[in-house]
Amino acid sequence: MAFGSRAAGSGSGKHRGSSRLSRRTAGYAGIAALATTGVVGSLAGPAFAADHSPSIEDTGTLNTIVVADELAGDVEAQAQSQQRAAEAAAAKAQAEADARQRAAEAKAQAEAQAKAEREAAERAAREEERKRLNTFVSPLDDTYVSTQYHAGGGMWSSGSHTGIDFHAASGTEVHAVGLGTVVEAGYGGAYGNNVVIKHADGTYTQYGHMSSLSVSVGQQVTPGQKIGLSGSTGNSSGPHLHFEARTGADYGTDINPITYLRSHGVTV
Incomplete structure (x- = not known):
């Protein structure tokens, strides 16, 4: 019995209350359990704070x-x-793309404007050329009519003057009065060295008694173009230009040269 009592006493001593470390461990476990329910914050918070020192594991988790x-x-x-x-x-x-688009549009606009200006200039030039080609001029510069149309006298085989004479010193430039084609260029008997030009309206002009010629048959001439120099060849009493206007190429189809020129805007 005594042995049993010692054993019991010995056993009771062996199983005495848990150490501080054991209690703290248990406390942590309980707190952890409470933390899951949210109770630890309201119930165990003060006591736990007073008794808990963060472990290495606790600070590691926080970090x-x-x-x-x-x-x-x-x-x-x-x-x-x-x-x-x-x-x-x-x-x-996007800004760069917009800038490139604006530059391309500006370039296209400038090119279109330049093209329009070129076309306008070309149209103006063509119109100016058309007007020039449709314009008639005097066959001589700074001159006057020295013998009128149909003047009478024995110098003309028809009994009257078939054209008009312009006063001109020998060697004065003679010009085509309008656009046309040369149908005669050379010696013409009483007319001496002469040129006959057919014009676009079907009329003809003749230039006689010239000292030299500058054009040939088939050549197209423009208003004011030089066709030769005045002189006194053929049936002539001195240097001058004999000028005729005709409705046909042949002699005898003459019309009043002054009326003809004035109808084309030339004052003589």
Whole structure:
């Protein structure tokens, strides 16, 4: 019995109250359990705070959370920065594209305007040329009529003058009065060296007694173009230009040269 009592006493001593470390461990376990229900904050918070010193594991977990939060913030900031950079790059690309479009439009507009101006200038030049070609001029510059149309006298085989005579010193330039084609160029008997031109309206003009000729048959001439020099060849009493206007190529179809020239805007 005594042995049993010692054994019991011995056993009771062996199983006496848990140590401080054991109690703290148990307390932590209980607190952890309570934490899951949210009770630890209201019930055990003061006591736990008074008795708990953070372990290495506790501070490590806290640091991990803080670092994770910081990394998350860095990632978000980096994403925002990349987004801003992408938006800026897109805006720059759009601005460059808009600038290129405006430049292309401005260039196209300038080219269209230049083309329109060229075409207008060309039309004006063609119109000016058309007017020039349809304009008649005097066969001589700074001159006057010395013998009138149908003047009588024995110098003319028909008994009267079939044209008019312009006063001119020998060697004065003689001009075609209008656009036409040379149908005769050479010696013409009583007319001496002469030129006959057919004009677009079907009329003819003749230039006689010239000292030299500058055109040939078939050649097209323009108003004011030089066709020769005045002289006194053929049936002539001195240097002058004999000028005729005709409705046909043959002798005898003459019309009043002054009326003819005036009808084409030439004052003589």
